[in-house]
Amino acid sequence: xxxxxxxxxxxxxxxxxxxxxxxxxxxxxxxxxxxxxxxxxxxxxxxxxxxxxxxxxxxxxxxxxxxxxxxxxxxxxxxxxxxxxxxxxxxxxxxxxxxxxxxxxxxxxxxxxxxxxxxxxxxxxxxxxxxxxxxxxxxxxxxxxxxxxxxxxxxxxxxxxxxxxxxxxxxxxxxxxxx
Amino acid sequence: xxxxxxxxxxxxxxxxxxxxxxxxxxxxxxxxxxxxxxxxxxxxxxxxxxxxxxxxxxxxxxxxxxxxxxxxxxxxxxxxxxxxxxxxxxxxxxxxxxxxxxxxxxxxxxxxxxxxxxxxxxxxxxxxxxxxxxxxxxxxxxxxxxxxxxxxxxxxxxxxxxxxxxxxxxxxxxxxxxxxxxxxxxxxxxxxxxxxxxxxxxxxxxxxxxxxxxxxxxxxxxxxxxxxxxxxxxxxxxxxxxxxxxxxxx
Numbered sequence: 001x002x003x004x005x006x007x008x009x010x011x012x013x014x015x016x017x018x019x020x021x022x023x024x025x026x027x028x029x030x031x032x033x034x035x036x037x038x039x040x041x042x043x044x045x046x047x048x049x050x051x052x053x054x055x056x057x058x059x060x061x062x063x064x065x066x067x068x069x070x071x072x073x074x075x076x077x078x079x080x081x082x083x084x085x086x087x088x089x090x091x092x093x094x095x096x097x098x099x100x101x102x103x104x105x106x107x108x109x110x111x112x113x114x115x116x117x118x119x120x121x122x123x124x125x126x127x128x129x130x131x132x133x134x135x136x137x138x139x140x141x142x143x144x145x146x147x148x149x150x151x152x153x154x155x156x157x158x159x160x161x162x163x164x165x166x167x168x169x170x171x172x173x174x175x176x177x178x179x
Numbered sequence: 180x181x182x183x184x185x186x187x188x189x190x191x192x193x194x195x196x197x198x199x200x201x202x203x204x205x206x207x208x209x210x211x212x213x214x215x216x217x218x219x220x221x222x223x224x225x226x227x228x229x230x231x232x233x234x235x236x237x238x239x240x241x242x243x244x245x246x247x248x249x250x251x252x253x254x255x256x257x258x259x260x261x262x263x264x265x266x267x268x269x270x271x272x273x274x275x276x277x278x279x280x281x282x283x284x285x286x287x288x289x290x291x292x293x294x295x296x297x298x299x300x301x302x303x304x305x306x307x308x309x310x311x312x313x314x315x316x317x318x319x320x321x322x323x324x325x326x327x328x329x330x331x332x333x334x335x336x337x338x339x340x341x342x343x344x345x346x347x348x349x350x351x352x353x354x355x356x357x358x359x360x361x362x363x364x365x366x367x368x369x370x371x372x373x374x375x376x377x378x379x380x381x382x383x384x385x386x387x388x389x390x391x392x393x394x395x396x397x398x399x400x401x402x403x404x405x406x407x408x409x410x411x412x413x414x415x416x417x418x419x420x421x422x423x424x425x426x427x428x429x
Contacts, residue, residue, distance in 0.1 A: 019195065020198070021195060022365065027303075030209050031298075033211050034218045034221050035221060035298070036307070038225055042278050043275070045233060046281065047278075050232035050236065050250070051254065054236055057239050057251070
């Protein structure tokens with residue numbers, strides 16, 4: 001195969017001059033001329049248009065990201081502040097509630113005391129009235145007993161055949177009852 | 180066997196024909212200003228660069244489109260390379276390095292289009308690129324550092340007795356740089372394309388043509404890799420050489 005390749009390459013050489021077209025220095029001037037033009041064009045395209053444009057896009061993006069991060073940080077601190085304010089409000093509300101509870105308790109206690117005093121007074125008044133009524137009833141009862149006793153004594157005396165003397169009987173009964 | 184080749188029915192290997200420089204119009208001798216296939220494919224590489232870097236970025240999108248992402252990726256890739264390898268003070272040379280990278284990348288990939296002409300496979304092209312870097316680096320080194328630039332060849336950290344020998348080696352390696360720089364690129368590209376053409380020659384034989392076509396496919400995949408890597412290698416070496424010019428101390 002190697003000989004094959006060589007012979008083919010030989011044939012090619014015969015047609016196109018040197019074996020490696022790269023070493024054919026007759027066209028180097030042409031290649032270098034066009035290469036230099038190409039490099040200059042690419043250099044100006046890149047340095048004047050493409051690279052500043054990409055650099056600005058990258059810088060802009062970096063800036064946006066930085067700003068967004070700062071804004072996020074800001075919002076985070078605001079959220080912390082809001083949380084602290086909420087906590088404070090909660091504590092305040094709790095203290096207020098406790099104060100109101102204590103106040104209400106004191107008020108209720110006062111009302112209760114007043115109500116108890118009134119009730120005591122009423123009870124005392126009612127007890128006094130009751131005692132009076134009882135005393136009246138007692139007195140009435142004594143009187144009634146006297147009358148009943150007189151009557152009964154009179155009847156007994158009459159039944160035994162005596163003559164009932166009202167005055168004597170009364171005096172007797174009274175004396176007995178005192179006894 | 181030679182007669183086989185002449186018959187046209189056998190194996191015909193012309194792996195180097197693809198590199199011939201020919202006039203596009205007429206068939207006269209090639210002068211300096213003749214429009215040739217080189218001119219055409221160089222012009223197409225300009226078009227490719229414009230398509231890739233300019234047309235994709237016309238919208239200045241905050242959220243990039245696919246094309247703009249590629250342009251930004253290429254920008255970031257080379258920018259970071261310059262910054263990391265050469266240093267932050269070298270970003271002024273970034274457009275220059277970007278030009279080299281974009282040209283070599285586009286020329287390499289355009290060369291992979293079947294039937295195309297690969298401009299970077301010619302030493303005329305790569306030697307100019309490498310010499311441009313060499314001359315720039317040398318001039319810049321002397322302008323920025325004066326005679327201190329020669330300290331690059333005088334290894335101060337080595338024992339005194341060794342320094343002259345090292346200096347000779349350093350000088351030789353310094354002047355070999357443009358040679359290796361240019362031959363590496365053209366050699367890689369040319370070899371790959373030639374191998375593909377050899378496989379293509381074998382494809383004419385029905386018995387081995389499946390293997391040959393498989394070989395072409397594999398080589399093509401490798402060439403895609405090589406196209407990018409060679410552009411990358413050329414660019415990063417340029418950055419390394421530029422670093423020597425800006426900071427000549429070892």
